[in-house]
Amino acid sequence: MTYLYAAYAATWVIHIAYLASLLRRYTRLRKEIEELRRK
């Protein structure tokens, strides 16, 4: 059962890590747009 839970947990860790990276990139782009608009 350890391997089973490890596989399921690993799957969601990978997906959540990717979603977090998308969110981080989105926040950075929004900041860049605000800075460009201020200029």
Added chain:
Amino acid sequence: MKRLFPILGVITAVLLSYALYEALVAAPTEKTMGDVQRIFYYHVPSAWTAFLLFTINFVASVLYLIRRSSVADAIAVVTAEVGVVFCTVVLVTGPLWARPVWGIWWTWDVRLTSTLVLWLIYVSYLMLRRFSTSGQTPLLAAVLAVFGALDVPLVYFSIWYFRTQHPQPVIGGGGSIDPHMLHVLLINWIAFLCFAFLVCWSRYRLERLRREVEEMQSLESMLESRGVR
């Protein structure tokens, strides 16, 4: 479209939860491998989803080569990136299934090696797109994607034509599957497809935004160089 996203998000979350319940609780326990066989319900749909995304990447890359369409180019980037995520899941869950069943984490047979090569090709594709500063990057990436896509059928059909450690395909191959297991497998695949669609949608919006920022930045630097500001 903005209203559709949260609705699809809720439907996907419900589907994923139901698919998880079916995989861990409702699906029958396999006689030889026991509960560890349930990794199958995440491993196989992730592989199918990755293959589908790489196929879309191939089509989008060909379209880019023919029409130089920026939409096709954006779709190619998005599907390659999300495909790599799903392929990573396959490469992580595979050894976690192999260790208790085969007694080894990894073996250099055709199926496993070609899957690793597939992952490496698309990681190279993403690195090319990330670090190349040439104006020809989308063109080079599209050519790489067309060659990279050749590995997809090799991975899929390798277990038909080569003697490998990996089991035969359960659909359309020499293997067979219990109808209830097949039902759970398909539910998980549908759930992962919906999830992949939503992730691709988000990534596509991000890509459009990134291109807008790039355009704004190049416009700004052009104005600065002309001394407008």
